[in-house]
Amino acid sequence: MQLDVRMPIGLLFGFLGFVLAVYGLFSDRDIYRVSLGINVNLGWGLAMLIFGVVMFFFGWKSRRAV
Amino acid sequence: MSLTIIDGVIILAYLIFTVSVGAVLKRYTRTSTDFFLAGRAIPAWVCGLAFISANLGAQEVVGMAASGAKYGIATSHFYWIGAIPAMVFVGLFMMPFYYGSRARSVPEYLRLRFDEKTRAVNAISFAIMTVFSSGISMYAMARLLQSLHVLDSPFAYFHVSASYVFDVSVIASAVIVLAYVLLAGLISAIYNEVLQFFLIVAGFVPLVFLGLKNVGGWGGLVERLPRDYTHAWQGLSNAGSNPLGVDWFGLVMGLGFVLSFGYWCTDFLVVQRAMAADSMEAARRTPLIASVPKMFFPFLVILPGLIAIALPNQAAVEGASPRTSAAAAVSPRIGRGIIPAKIDERTGQPELDAQGQPVLDYDLAVPNMLLHYFPPGLLGLGLVALLASFMSGMAGNVTAFNTVWTYDIYQSYIHRGASDAHYLWMGRMATIFGVAFSVLAAYVALRFNNIMDVLQLVFAFVNAPLFATFLLGMFWRRATGHGAFCGLVLGTAGAALHQGFTLPAGAQAGLNGGWLGAVVHHYPSQMAQNFWTAIWAWSVCFLTTIFVSLITRPRKESELVGLVYSLTDRIREKHLVWYKRPVSLGIAVLLMAAILNWVFW
Numbered sequence: 001m002q003l004d005v006r007m008p009i010g011l012l013f014g015f016l017g018f019v020l021a022v023y024g025l026f027s028d029r030d031i032y033r034v035s036l037g038i039n040v041n042l043g044w045g046l047a048m049l050i051f052g053v054v055m056f057f058f059g060w061k062s063r064r065a066v
Numbered sequence: 067m068s069l070t071i072i073d074g075v076i077i078l079a080y081l082i083f084t085v086s087v088g089a090v091l092k093r094y095t096r097t098s099t100d101f102f103l104a105g106r107a108i109p110a111w112v113c114g115l116a117f118i119s120a121n122l123g124a125q126e127v128v129g130m131a132a133s134g135a136k137y138g139i140a141t142s143h144f145y146w147i148g149a150i151p152a153m154v155f156v157g158l159f160m161m162p163f164y165y166g167s168r169a170r171s172v173p174e175y176l177r178l179r180f181d182e183k184t185r186a187v188n189a190i191s192f193a194i195m196t197v198f199s200s201g202i203s204m205y206a207m208a209r210l211l212q213s214l215h216v217l218d219s220p221f222a223y224f225h226v227s228a229s230y231v232f233d234v235s236v237i238a239s240a241v242i243v244l245a246y247v248l249l250a251g252l253i254s255a256i257y258n259e260v261l262q263f264f265l266i267v268a269g270f271v272p273l274v275f276l277g278l279k280n281v282g283g284w285g286g287l288v289e290r291l292p293r294d295y296t297h298a299w300q301g302l303s304n305a306g307s308n309p310l311g312v313d314w315f316g317l318v319m320g321l322g323f324v325l326s327f328g329y330w331c332t333d334f335l336v337v338q339r340a341m342a343a344d345s346m347e348a349a350r351r352t353p354l355i356a357s358v359p360k361m362f363f364p365f366l367v368i369l370p371g372l373i374a375i376a377l378p379n380q381a382a383v384e385g386a387s388p389r390t391s392a393a394a395a396v397s398p399r400i401g402r403g404i405i406p407a408k409i410d411e412r413t414g415q416p417e418l419d420a421q422g423q424p425v426l427d428y429d430l431a432v433p434n435m436l437l438h439y440f441p442p443g444l445l446g447l448g449l450v451a452l453l454a455s456f457m458s459g460m461a462g463n464v465t466a467f468n469t470v471w472t473y474d475i476y477q478s479y480i481h482r483g484a485s486d487a488h489y490l491w492m493g494r495m496a497t498i499f500g501v502a503f504s505v506l507a508a509y510v511a512l513r514f515n516n517i518m519d520v521l522q523l524v525f526a527f528v529n530a531p532l533f534a535t536f537l538l539g540m541f542w543r544r545a546t547g548h549g550a551f552c553g554l555v556l557g558t559a560g561a562a563l564h565q566g567f568t569l570p571a572g573a574q575a576g577l578n579g580g581w582l583g584a585v586v587h588h589y590p591s592q593m594a595q596n597f598w599t600a601i602w603a604w605s606v607c608f609l610t611t612i613f614v615s616l617i618t619r620p621r622k623e624s625e626l627v628g629l630v631y632s633l634t635d636r637i638r639e640k641h642l643v644w645y646k647r648p649v650s651l652g653i654a655v656l657l658m659a660a661i662l663n664w665v666f667w
Binding site: 008024048 | 272276
């Protein structure tokens with residue numbers, strides 16, 4: 001198989017994580033009243049970004065090995 | 067509650083991405099084997115996640131939380147009893163025949179093992195069923211988006227009336243699924259399913275985290291709920307003393323044996339994912355790998371239901387969180403936790419049950435939880451998780467349909483011996499009219515709710531006896547084609563008769579049963595009746611198949627090599643490291659499931 005599934009997963013999670021984290025940095029604190037005062041966009045966005053980068057990295061590595 | 071731009075960006079990014087995956091994969095799809103079986107070249111872990119994701123449709127994500135809110139942690143029986151053992155069984159014992167016989171579909175295995183008529187019954191009923199299930203999935207998604215009113219303001223922005231939300235949702239989801247399946251077939255469906263699996267997890271983990279934190283962790287949840295909500299097995303000695311209204315025997319035999327083995331071991335929708343694996347070991351590992359996330363899914367999909375019911379009623383905390391009540395279609399002022407009462411569409415008043423209590427709309431548990439806890443941004447991700455679950459269920463049905471239609475109906479009865487390119491073309495056509503029929507089914511569901519209920523009942527009758535046929539086919543060489551066919555027909559009839567002569571307590575005769583005039587037996591709950599209907603159907607099919615097989619001529623044993631257990635060489639797996647061997651994986655999975663049952667006893 002030519003395309004490793006981890007690459008598209010990495011791309012999408014990286015993008016969504018990045019968007020969420022940036023939005024979390026600049027958004028008004030007031031919107032986090034619903035989420036118990038936690039800036040979930042920043043935290044979860046970073047987690048998704050890291051997951052995406054790791055997935056993409058492993059997908060990329062296996063592609064170059066072939 | 068309306069979506070903000072950030073939510074829109076996230077949802078659009080997801081939708082564009084799914085179709086792009088299909089577009090990128092298109093160049094790998096050249097033959098019909100590529101299109102229908104992904105070239106049999108997918109690694110085990112990818113097949114495993116697709117296996118679980120294809121099953122993770124709307125019914126799972128929305129329905130299991132609803133059931134969690136209604137029955138409590140006992141809902142996990144649908145996982146720990148109603149899925150794990152069957153998934154281990156299909157991987158260890160049945161995959162060698164599905165994969166090893168080189169059958170291209172489950173009905174085709176029946177053709178190889180039994181005869182043409184047995185295959186025809188299975189292929190035709192399965193094809194109809196998949197089209198309707200994907201229609202129901204579409205309908206459920208569109209209704210949900212409509213009732214959440216999340217799309218109302220974007221629609222208003224483009225000067226479109228909100229009354230079109232249903233139509234646009236149905237058409238848009240159909241077009242997107244059609245696009246990515248049409249482009250590259252099963253491989254594109256599988257890649258998207260893996261993606262959808264991770265998105266569903268990504269959307270639900272923060273929900274459970276915030277919910278649990280809010281109620282004070284698992285301990286806090288236990289304190290807020292009645293005792294039987296947080297124990298899965300206590301009270302099951304007697305049908306009257308647990309919220310499911312089922313006794314342990316009905317549960318273990320009906321759900322744990324007949325229904326669950328019937329689904330996981332014979333439904334081509336899931337088995338197709340394992341057939342796409344790149345080797346026999348990978349095919350056998352597929353359901354085993356899938357069973358690990360399946361085992362832990364109750365914590366993602368059932369817990370939100372429990373939390374939703376445990377939260378203080380929103381009338382009391384109106385000021386603290388004005389969003390939920392304004393957001394949900396139905397104000398949860400009447401209801402429990404953040405789950406509102408069902409509203410009668412004609413009168414606008416809450417629906418009441420026989421005792422005069424409002425009927426709760428449990429299906430809104432997850433959507434209301436998302437609106438309750440997620441700020442803009444994460445809310446978009448939560449909706450993507452919901453969309454992903456609906457789409458994976460739909461695409462699963464569509465890919466199973468186009469394969470069964472092309473190989474088992476078109477190639478077998480309509481046009482034999484055509485070129486591979488012709489069947490590839492037919493597969494693409496089947497995808498188009500399969501999706502078109504699903505859209506039609508979604509509208510039938512909207513207009514005539516009863517027709518859908520009748521159909522689902524009929525499907526239940528047809529499915530219930532299936533596992534007996536496969537069990538005898540794979541493990542008893544004497545079973546014959548006539549036997550299998552008679553078993554299936556009489557088993558289905560047995561299910562219908564049993565349902566027609568019994569009734570759940572407190573129900574009216576009709577769709578709930580008792581439509582044959584006399585009611586012979588009353589069950590404590592509808593779930594108990596369903597389980598026992600399955601047990602009856604299975605037993606009738608099992609006995610009929612044995613009886614008819616014994617009085618009909620057996621097939622030559624040389625023809626059954628590779629199709630029946632006793633005539634097939636044992637698979638050697640000594641060359642694999644122990645943790646990659648299917649048997650050791652299977653034992654580990656069963657042990658983990660036993661531990662979970664014990665923890666939540």
